[in-house]
Each structure stands twice: as C-alpha cells, then as structure tokens.
Amino acid sequence: EAGVAQSPRYKIIEKRQSVAFWCNPISGHATLYWYQQILGQGPKLLIQFQNNGVVDDSQLPKDRFSAERLKGVDSTLKIQPAKLEDSAVYLCASSLSWFGSSTDTQYFGPGTRLTVL
Amino acid sequence: TQLLEQSPQFLSIQEGENLTVYCNSSSVFSSLQWYRQEPGEGPVLLVTVVTGGEVKKLKRLTFQFGDARKDSSLHITAAQPGDTGLYLCAGATAGANNLFFGTGTRLTVIP
Numbered sequence: 001e002a003g004v005a006q007s008p009r010y011k012i013i014e015k016r017q018s019v020a021f022w023c024n025p026i027s028g029h030a031t032l033y034w035y036q037q038i039l040g041q042g043p044k045l046l047i048q049f050q051n052n053g054v055v056d057d058s059q060l061p062k063d064r065f066s067a068e069r070l071k072g073v074d075s076t077l078k079i080q081p082a083k084l085e086d087s088a089v090y091l092c093a094s095s096l097s098w099f100g101s102s103t104d105t106q107y108f109g110p111g112t113r114l115t116v117l
Numbered sequence: 118t119q120l121l122e123q124s125p126q127f128l129s130i131q132e133g134e135n136l137t138v139y140c141n142s143s144s145v146f147s148s149l150q151w152y153r154q155e156p157g158e159g160p161v162l163l164v165t166v167v168t169g170g171e172v173k174k175l176k177r178l179t180f181q182f183g184d185a186r187k188d189s190s191l192h193i194t195a196a197q198p199g200d201t202g203l204y205l206c207a208g209a210t211a212g213a214n215n216l217f218f219g220t221g222t223r224l225t226v227i228p
Contacts (some may be wrong), residue, residue, distance in 0.1 A: 043205075045215050091160075106196050106216075110157060110159055111159055
C-alpha cells in the first residue's frame with residue numbers, strides 16, 4: 001500500500017514570496033491533516049479535513065495560509081506571503097475513519113522542508 | 118492550550134542501556150499516543166493508550182499511561198542503535214478529534 005505522498009520535499013524561497021505544498025493521502029482515507037513542525041519542536045496542527053470539509057482550522061494563520069481539499073482526496077497548502085518564521089517542515093497525515101477520532105492511526109508523509117530567507 | 122512537556126529533551130546513551138522518557142501535562146487526556154520520527158521522515162505511531170494506569174508493551178518498549186491520565190512514560194530496555202530518533206507523545210482531550218504533540222525527546226543510541 002502506498003503511503004502519504006508529499007511534494008516538493010524541499011523548498012527555499014525569499015520572504016514575501018508565495019509557496020504551495022501538495023499532499024496525496026493514502027487511498028480511501030477520509031481525514032487529512034496538515035501540521036507545521038518547527039525545528040526542535042513537535043508538530044502543530046494547522047488544519048484538519050474530513051473528506052472535503054474543514055473540521056478544525058483554529059491554528060491556521062488565515063491571513064497568510066490557506067488550504068483546500070476540493071475533491072476529498074489530495075490537498076494543497078499555500079503560504080502567501082511567506083515570513084521568516086514560516087521556516088519549518090510541513091507534514092501531511094491521513095487517517096482512515098470519516099469521523100477523525102483522536103485514537104485513529106495517523107499516517108504521516110515525509111514532509112516538505114521550507115526555508116524562508 | 119494543552120501543553121505536553123517531555124523530558125529529557127535530549128538523551129545520549131550506550132547500546133544496551135535502559136532509559137525512560139516522560140511526558141507530562143496539567144491537562145487530562147482521553148487518549149495518548151507515542152510516535153517515533155527519524156530524520157527526513159514523518160512520525161510513525163508506536164502505541165495508543167486510553168485507560169488510566171494502562172501499560173502496553175511492544176517488544177523492548179513499555180508504555181504507561183498515568184492513573185490520572187495527565188502523564189505517560191516510555192521505557193526502553195537494552196537500547197539498540199535502531200532506537201535512535203525523536204520520540205513524541207501526543208494527547209487528545211475529551212471530545213476532541215485531533216492531537217496536541219509534545220515537545221519531543223531526541224534519543225541517540227551509541228553502538
């Protein structure tokens with residue numbers, strides 16, 4: 001079974017530029033998560049989708065971050081404009097159940113390492 | 118905001134030694150998970166505990182959920198170089214369907 005795919009793996013941009021990340025979850029997984037992991041810290045949830053609906057985006061900086069999962073499958077996360085403090089690894093994860101229980105197994109992709117100069 | 122603090126932050130030990138990693142919070146969690154993350158990869162789930170006082174064993178790893186469901190520990194017996202990685206605990210509060218991750222413990226096992 002293929003795992004969670006993310007691209008690109010690495011991205012270097014200058015501040016105030018825009019960037020987009022792509023995630024393809026495990027086939028059949030209803031719930032998709034985007035996390036931000038700053039160096040030396042644990043992942044922080046940015047947004048959670050169940051199918052194509054947003055369940056939780058309370059920690060998403062909506063003035064600059066946006067995410068969509070239009071057909072309930074793959075998803076994109078965009079930052080516009082980027083700031084220096086956005087430098088981090090952006091992880092995508094998916095889980096099987098449609099109701100997104102906290103005890104579900106979340107399967108993580110390898111992440112996209114973003115460096116903002 | 119739930120805060121999960123892990124200790125120690127860094128741990129470097131010799132192969133064959135035992136170690137314990139702690140995950141503490143002032144919040145009560147309905148469930149708690151432990152993950153291991155290797156460089157350049159995403160976290161991988163090791164275990165989920167849901168009952169206060171619960172103990173789960175996974176080969177040389179022993180996980181315990183505190184009686185009050187505010188803390189957890191991970192004990193590794195006879196550590197091996199393959200155990201090297203970032204260990205993360207993650208908790209969920211009642212009614213929540215997402216996780217709060219701890220600060221992480223970076224373990225290095227020296228051959």
